[in-house]
Structure formats: structure tokens, C-alpha cells
Amino acid sequence: MNIAAGVADETPMRVLIVDDQPIIAEAVRRMLLPHPNIQLIACIKGSEALAKVAEVNPDVILQDLVMPDADGLELVSAYRRDPALARIPLIVLSVKEEPSIKADAFARGANDYLVKLPNPVELIARIQYHARASRAQKERDEAFNALRAELDSAAHYVQSLIPEPIEGRVRTRWAFVPSASLGGDSFGYHWLDENRMAIYLLDVCGHGVGPALLSVSVMNAMQVNALGGADLGDPGAVLSALNEMFPMSKHNGMFFTMWYGVADLSRRELKYSSGGHPPALLYTPGGTDKELGGNEDISGPMIGAFSGAPYGTATTALLPGAQLFVYSDGIHEIMQEDGTCWALEAFLANVSEEVRKGDGSVERLIARSRLIGKRTDFEDDVSLLEVTFE
Amino acid sequence: MNIAAGVADETPMRVLIVDDQPIIAEAVRRMLLPHPNIQLIACIKGSEALAKVAEVNPDVILQDLVMPDADGLELVSAYRRDPALARIPLIVLSVKEEPSIKADAFARGANDYLVKLPNPVELIARIQYHARASRAQKERDEAFNALRAELDSAAHYVQSLIPEPIEGRVRTRWAFVPSASLGGDSFGYHWLDENRMAIYLLDVCGHGVGPALLSVSVMNAMQVNALGGADLGDPGAVLSALNEMFPMSKHNGMFFTMWYGVADLSRRELKYSSGGHPPALLYTPGGTDKELGGNEDISGPMIGAFSGAPYGTATTALLPGAQLFVYSDGIHEIMQEDGTCWALEAFLANVSEEVRKGDGSVERLIARSRLIGKRTDFEDDVSLLEVTFE
Known part of the structure; x- marks a missing residue:
């Protein structure tokens, strides 16, 4: 029976x-x-x-x-x-x-x-x-x-790799909502020296245990500066190194998108590069809004997909009070009630609006995305990182 | 209801x-x-x-x-x-x-x-x-x-990180039997240059998804030589670098044991070090059997447990036809029918016996361990790597 x-x-x-x-x-x-x-x-x-x-x-x-x-x-x-x-x-x-x-x-x-x-x-x-x-x-x-x-314990480990929000010359706020117990998103930030902070966010294709294994590997490599000698202050060089270190052919067909930036507080500039990742957003008080990465020439394809793909480095000014938003596409690729996908443009407009309202924009943006999708969970992993510079 | x-x-x-x-x-x-x-x-x-x-x-x-x-x-x-x-x-x-x-x-x-x-x-x-x-x-x-x-797909990824058995000047055979879908064991080998091959096996405490996340991270770091500049030809330096890169305080309380060796075919010598790992075994045709690592002075504690712990390097001769066995403790820490644990000594005697019989000793050893435990699965992850040198 x-x-x-x-x-x-x-x-x-x-x-x-x-x-x-x-x-x-x-x-x-x-x-x-x-x-x-x-x-x-x-x-x-x-x-x-x-x-x-x-x-x-x-x-x-x-x-x-x-x-x-x-x-x-x-x-x-x-x-x-x-x-x-x-x-x-x-x-x-x-x-x-x-x-x-x-x-x-x-x-x-x-x-x-x-x-x-x-x-x-x-x-x-x-x-x-x-x-x-x-x-x-x-x-x-x-x-x-x-x-x-077992998955909950592993998820706890993954979350423990994300640094705590920090205060000071650089202030961070973030939200991390994996769609399964374990997600393919990771992000982090750490000081390279007294004045330069590396900031990065990556999104492995798919979600669940397999992508988490790769995501954590990349995260651990980033956190211990184990990129085979690449200059961690040069975003294009970092993404190029990762692209050669993690070819999809050796990683179960998995690739990832990534945004990597280095904020230099003494030179008041932000260097950045992107591998297939949606643009980061930079807001300057009373100034202009900028999209960093995205379709810019310095951007390369998703990491691990094409050996030898070029990743360049762009530089932009980092004025006092500037705010940087880095996120994974799970926050805007949301199916709406009418069956159409919410557009990136609508999300960007939302960020712009919420940033003007001041503190708590991370929480408000997550709440808005949930409202759009009419559900408390998300179909894909969602990460949103806000960094405010003194 | x-x-x-x-x-x-x-x-x-x-x-x-x-x-x-x-x-x-x-x-x-x-x-x-x-x-x-x-x-x-x-x-x-x-x-x-x-x-x-x-x-x-x-x-x-x-x-x-x-x-x-x-x-x-x-x-x-x-x-x-x-x-x-x-x-x-x-x-x-x-x-x-x-x-x-x-x-x-x-x-x-x-x-x-x-x-x-x-x-x-x-x-x-x-x-x-x-x-x-x-x-x-x-x-x-x-x-x-x-x-x-999801776990099966992740397990497939983990297994894909283990190199295929190789033939030639160095010949490898191995068995890998995770106790859950995902295990905390990993191992690998790769040429450092024309004459030197790195050989390593690590066992993260526990088994399942969390340990697999750490194990894969270490594996990926090893395979891309991303150890922050440590001399990969110096086993003690490699384990020291890993000990600082993966402190248990930053990895959900997880640590691991590891055996790392470098075989030099031109100098006919094997350098090795161990962090809390059971001894590797070296058999020389018509010669002596040696236990490498284990309680030797060059061995340090499990990796990640004590910052600054010293890991030394020992050197032994590598005569033609020599065979090296590296394994995780899952293969001998087996509960017997009478409730007592099978001893390492008994396992070592078995290896010794099976090696003398020639080809297929990996399969025979796994079969013997299964017989001892009276079950086809194992309580812990089991890895067994045999390397034969020309």
C-alpha cells in the first residue's frame, strides 16, 4: 500500500x-x-x-x-x-x-x-x-x-556575512529579503584604507541553495580581499578578476550581476563599475540625480558569462550629503495585478521621491514594492543598500 | 481545523x-x-x-x-x-x-x-x-x-567543484559520500606548476547546507589561488592564511579541519601540514607506511578556531609508486553494532591491507566501512582520496 x-x-x-x-x-x-x-x-x-x-x-x-x-x-x-x-x-x-x-x-x-x-x-x-x-x-x-x-541555520550564516549598518563618516542602511530561505543576493562594504570604502552588491542568477553557495563564495572572497592581486581600489579591475575567477562553466552554469564602487572621502569621488547590474543611484542634496553603471560604456556583461569581457571604471563627484542606492532587480521586477511587470523607471521615480522625504527611505521603498506586488514576500531575492556620505 | x-x-x-x-x-x-x-x-x-x-x-x-x-x-x-x-x-x-x-x-x-x-x-x-x-x-x-x-541541484554544484580523477604522472581515485544532500567535506588537487601538485581535503564541522556554504567558499578560494598572497607551495603558510581568512567568529561558529600537501615530482618530496585533521597515509612499495600530520609537531588546531595558531610544514620523501590516502573522519568514526565507535587504528590497518591488494582500494575501503556500520549511508560525510605518484 x-x-x-x-x-x-x-x-x-x-x-x-x-x-x-x-x-x-x-x-x-x-x-x-x-x-x-x-x-x-x-x-x-x-x-x-x-x-x-x-x-x-x-x-x-x-x-x-x-x-x-x-x-x-x-x-x-x-x-x-x-x-x-x-x-x-x-x-x-x-x-x-x-x-x-x-x-x-x-x-x-x-x-x-x-x-x-x-x-x-x-x-x-x-x-x-x-x-x-x-x-x-x-x-x-x-x-x-x-x-x-538546516536551511534556516544556513540562512543565518548568509545574513551574518552582511555587515551591520554603520554610522559615522559613512552611514549605511539596508534591507535584505530572500525569496527562499537562502538567496542568491549578497552585499557588503568595508574600508580599504582610512579614506576609501569598497561597496558592492551581487545577484546570482536564480535563488535558493545553489546560488547561495556561489554568492557566499564571492562574498567571502571579497571580505578577505582574496581577488588574486587585483587592485581593490579599481572597480573595473575587481570585476574583471571576478569574471575570470568564477566562470559559469565551472560553477554549474551560474553567473551573477554585480555593482562595485569605491568611495574616496578625501578626494570626494566615487569610482564604480558594473557587470550586467541595474544602475546604482546617486542623489546629491539640492543637486542632480545620477544613474551609475546600467548602460554606461564602462559596464560589462554579467560576471562569469564571457571570459575576457572588459569592465571599465567611471568616476563621479561625491559631494557632502550624497546618498547612494544599490539594489538587486528583485525590488522592481515585480508582477503587478494586471499581469504586467513593474518598470525600472517607476522604481527609480519612487526612490527619487522617497529620498527627498529623508530618513527611513529603505523601509518605505520595500513597503512600496510590497504594495505594488500585493504580497508580503517577493518572487526573487530583494536587496537594497543605502549609503550616505558625510 | x-x-x-x-x-x-x-x-x-x-x-x-x-x-x-x-x-x-x-x-x-x-x-x-x-x-x-x-x-x-x-x-x-x-x-x-x-x-x-x-x-x-x-x-x-x-x-x-x-x-x-x-x-x-x-x-x-x-x-x-x-x-x-x-x-x-x-x-x-x-x-x-x-x-x-x-x-x-x-x-x-x-x-x-x-x-x-x-x-x-x-x-x-x-x-x-x-x-x-x-x-x-x-x-x-x-x-x-x-x-x-533545490538541495540536489546545489549538491550537483558542490560535486562539480571536485576535480575529475586524473591519469598520468599523478593518478587520482576518490569517493565522496555526503551524509545529507550537501556535505561539509570538500577536496581537490591541481598543478601549481609543471612539477608540483597541491592536494587538499577539508571537513567543516557538522554537515548540511551551512557547512556546505563554508566548504564551497574555501574550495573556491583554493581553486582560484585566492589566499591573499600565501605561498601555495608552503603548506604551513596556506593553513595559516586560511586560519586568518575564515575565523569561526565570522562564520556562524563553524570551523574546519584540513590536510594540505604539495607533491614535488622533480625533487621527489612531499610537503604537508595539518589543521586538526586525521593523518594522511603514505605507502611506499616495499617500503614503510607513514602517517603524515596527525599528532606531529607541525600540525595545528582546526582551522578558524584560534587566530594566530601556528601551522608548520614537514617534508617526506616521495618514492616512485608511492600512494597517498587523505580522508575525512566520517570514514572511521562509525558506530558499530555493539554501540562502540570503530577506532582509527582499525581503519588504518584496513587501508594498509587494501593498498597491498592493488587497484580498487578506494571502493573496497568504502565497502568495508559500510559493512562495519551495517548501513549503506553514513552518519557523517565521507571523503577518501587516493593519489598515486609515478
């Missing part, structure tokens, strides 16, 4: 009968006698049923409906309210035949309903059926939960 | 009734009339039932037992044999009341058994109960399968 796959028949099944009449439990016990692999435990007090179920953790509950000290239907609801007991198969064993009571029992979460005394062959068939289905279910759930816990 | 969590009530439920008497389908149709969210589809030919179920993919099947052109119980078995139909809830709707037939129906995989004509309230309660339970189950299964597929 398909559903019983993997369940060893020799494991004894424990059945707990909750019925105030000992004679019923005794009758059921006799029915089960030919099946030594089914153990019957009786509870004759309705008021003790919840505690007994928790103690015995049976494979199946046989539940009477009318008892002097408890309402059987209420007990069904009570088991179902308790997360630890909610999934134990429950067969109502009742003298009542009214369909409305049966319907009520099912609505409260009973798995089956038998009129007592049931035929032994049928009782045993139903006990075995429910116990096996529940055990198979439990196995699947445990495997699933183990996977989830 | 707990089990129905996440199932929208408004999604119509499709019920397929397989019964040769149109009057029964008509009676059931009338019972369901007050419930517009339940759609009834009738199939009056038993011989067409399998195709119809596959076509309709109903939420619930109502199955008659006695039909002129098919045996209803055989049909139940037939649905259950078909992987695409096996999990569709099935309620037998029969005039037969015999308990042995009920038991047979359950044994074949029926989910429920009602005598016709059933009471409408009870029929509807059971249809809703089974449809909701099945939909909730399907959702969980889909989520689980998506996770599995």
Missing part, C-alpha cells in the same frame, strides 16, 4: 480508548487480541483524557462521545487545539448515529466515526489504516522540518 | 463518482446541491474509470464496488498502483456491508467506506474532510519536493 511505504509493520501500534464504560474497553481489547502488534490502553475518565493522550502519545485515539465528566465532542476540539496532539488520528466510537453529530465530529477534526460496538475486522482495518497513514505523515514532516532547520 | 490550515474554502472541490447506475450519481448530485463548492462528475463505466480519474484529477473519488464491466476492489488497487493517482482520497460507496469487504478495501488503500445511499450530511462531511486533508498534504509535499530539488 502506497501510503504505508516505509512503515515497519512490526512496530507495535498503541491505541488509547477514552470511554467511561470499562466494558467497552474490555470488548475492544478482545477484538484486538488476535493482533499482538496493537496495544490497547484505556482511560475511563473524560476529565483525564487530555493528560492521558499526552502521556501515552498513542497511534490512534478511540473516543467515546457521552461521558459523565466530559463532552466527547469538546474533547475532540481540545485535542485539535493542542499542537502536540492535533495530528493524532482519532476515531469517534459512539452509540449515536445522527449524521449531524458525525458531521460535527469531522468538522472538529475527527478522522473517522464508528458506531459501537463496531465489527472487529472493520475496527482493526481502520485502526491500521489511520496509524500507518499518520506514521508515514510524521516521517515526511520530520524530514521536511530537518531540511527547514 | 488544524489539518485544513492554508486551504481556501472557496476553491471548488471536484468529486468523481464511479458507479454504473446513473440514478446513484443523480442522488449524490442532489445531496451536494446545497454545496456549490463541490462539483460532481460521473463515470458510469468501470472500464473507463482509470482514464477518467487521470483526466479529471478529482479531490475525492466515490467508488462503487459492483459494476458489470469492472471489479471495484480491483479498481481501488489499480488507482493505488498508479503513482499519479495513488494519493487521491477514495471513499468506497457500496451496498455491501460485510466487514471483510471493508477490511479488504482499506487494505487496498481506500480512505473511507460508506454504505449507500449515505446520509447527505455525513457524505458531505467526509468529502470535505478527505479533500482538505489531501490538499494540505499536497501542499506540504510540494514544498518538500521543491526543497529537495
